[in-house]
Amino acid sequence: MAAPPGDTASYEVPDLVDALAQLSFVILNSLAEIAGEHELSIVQVRLLGVLRDREPNMNTLGRHLGLDKSSVSGLVDRAQRRGLVVRTPSKIDGRSFRVSITESGHHTVEKVATAYAARIATLTETLTPQDRQTLAQYANRIIVADARWNGIDLRIGRH
Amino acid sequence: MAAPPGDTASYEVPDLVDALAQLSFVILNSLAEIAGEHELSIVQVRLLGVLRDREPNMNTLGRHLGLDKSSVSGLVDRAQRRGLVVRTPSKIDGRSFRVSITESGHHTVEKVATAYAARIATLTETLTPQDRQTLAQYANRIIVADARWNGIDLRIGRH
DNA sequence: TATTGTTATACTCTATAACTATA
DNA sequence: TATAGTTATAGAGTATAACAATA
Numbered sequence: 001m002a003a004p005p006g007d008t009a010s011y012e013v014p015d016l017v018d019a020l021a022q023l024s025f026v027i028l029n030s031l032a033e034i035a036g037e038h039e040l041s042i043v044q045v046r047l048l049g050v051l052r053d054r055e056p057n058m059n060t061l062g063r064h065l066g067l068d069k070s071s072v073s074g075l076v077d078r079a080q081r082r083g084l085v086v087r088t089p090s091k092i093d094g095r096s097f098r099v100s101i102t103e104s105g106h107h108t109v110e111k112v113a114t115a116y117a118a119r120i121a122t123l124t125e126t127l128t129p130q131d132r133q134t135l136a137q138y139a140n141r142i143i144v145a146d147a148r149w150n151g152i153d154l155r156i157g158r159h
Numbered sequence: 160m161a162a163p164p165g166d167t168a169s170y171e172v173p174d175l176v177d178a179l180a181q182l183s184f185v186i187l188n189s190l191a192e193i194a195g196e197h198e199l200s201i202v203q204v205r206l207l208g209v210l211r212d213r214e215p216n217m218n219t220l221g222r223h224l225g226l227d228k229s230s231v232s233g234l235v236d237r238a239q240r241r242g243l244v245v246r247t248p249s250k251i252d253g254r255s256f257r258v259s260i261t262e263s264g265h266h267t268v269e270k271v272a273t274a275y276a277a278r279i280a281t282l283t284e285t286l287t288p289q290d291r292q293t294l295a296q297y298a299n300r301i302i303v304a305d306a307r308w309n310g311i312d313l314r315i316g317r318h
Numbered sequence: 319t320a321t322t323g324t325t326a327t328a329c330t331c332t333a334t335a336a337c338t339a340t341a
Numbered sequence: 342t343a344t345a346g347t348t349a350t351a352g353a354g355t356a357t358a359a360c361a362a363t364a
Contacts, residue, residue: 020182023179058346067331123301138286139175
C-alpha cells in the first residue's frame with residue numbers, strides 16, 4: 001500500500017496550520033502506540049516521565065500534569081496498582097504524600113523513551129542533521145511562545 | 160509570570176525528540192482548549208473535519224478516524240444528539256447509513272478552524288514567512304514518513 | 319456466509335462536589 | 342479556616358464480543 005521509495009506521484013501538501021495539527025497527531029499516535037505496547041496510556045507515560053527526576057506530592061504532580069487533584073488520585077491509584085509508582089507519607093506534613101517511581105516503572109518508561117526516540121529517528125531520517133536542528137529550534141520557539149501565551153515562565157528555577 | 164519580552168534568561172532547550180513531543184502537546188492542547196470553548200472535544204472536531212467534504216458511511220468514517228465501528232457509533236450518537244451531524248439511510252444498501260454534517264455543525268467547525276488558525280499564527284509570529292514554509296515542509300516530510308511507516312499511500316486517488 | 323451497524327460491557331480518563339484529616 | 346488528599350458521581354471516549362438485519 002505504501003508508495004514505493006522514490007515514488008514521485010503528487011499528493012496534497014497541507015499548509016502550516018494543517019501540517020502542525022497532522023504532525024501532532026502523528027507524533028502522539030506514535031507515542032500512544034509505543035506506550036500501548038507496554039500497556040501504558042500517554043498520560044501514564046507523562047506521569048512516569050515527570051517522576052523520572054522528581055518526587056512531588058499529589059498537588060504538585062497535578063500542576064505538572066495540568067490535572068485536577070481528583071484526576072491525579074485515580075491516575076496514581078492505577079499506576080500504583082500496576083507497581084509503577086508508590087505513595088510515601090510525608091514526614092513533615094501528615095496530610096501529604098510523596099509520589100515516586102518504582103524500579104519497574106523506571107525500567108518501563110526507559111523502554112518507552114528509547115522506542116519513541118527510535119521512532120522519531122525513523123520519521124526524520126530524510127532530514128539532514130542541519131534540518132533536524134532547525135526543526136528543533138522552530139519547535140522550541142513555538143513551545144516558548146505557547147508558554148508565554150499561557151503566562152508560564154520557562155526559565156530555570158521558576159518551576 | 161511570563162518572561163518579559165526580550166528577556167534573555169536561559170532555559171533548558173529540548174532536543175528534537177523532546178521538542179516534537181512537547182510541540183505536539185502544545186498544539187493539541189491549544190486545539191482542545193479552542194474546541195472546548197465550543198463544547199467540543201478534539202475527536203468531535205476531527206469528526207466534523209472529516210465530514211466537511213465527505214458523506215461517508217459509519218464504516219468508512221471509522222477508517223478515516225482510526226476508530227472501531229462501535230466507537231464510531233457512540234461518537235456519532237453524541238454528535239447527532241447535539242445536532243451537529245445526521246444519519247441518513249443509504250438508498251443502495253439497507254444496512255448502511257450516510258453520515259453528514261449539519262449546517263450547525265459546519266458553522267461550529269468553521270469557527271473552531273478559524274480560531275485554531277489564529278492561534279497558530281500567534282504561536283509562530285516570531286518565525287519569518289520563510290521559516291514557516293520550511294517548518295511546514297519538515298512537518299509534511301514527517302507526515303509522509305509516518306504514512307509510509309503505517310503502510311498508507313497518501314497519493315491522490317488512492318483513498 | 320459476509321458485511322453493516324448497534325448494543326452490552328468494561329475500563330481509562332477527566333472534572334465537580336462533598337468529604338476527611340491535618341495544619 | 343485553609344490545605345492535602347480521597348471518594349462519589351457523571352460523562353466522554355475507547356475496545357471486545359455478541360447480536361440483528363441485510364447482502
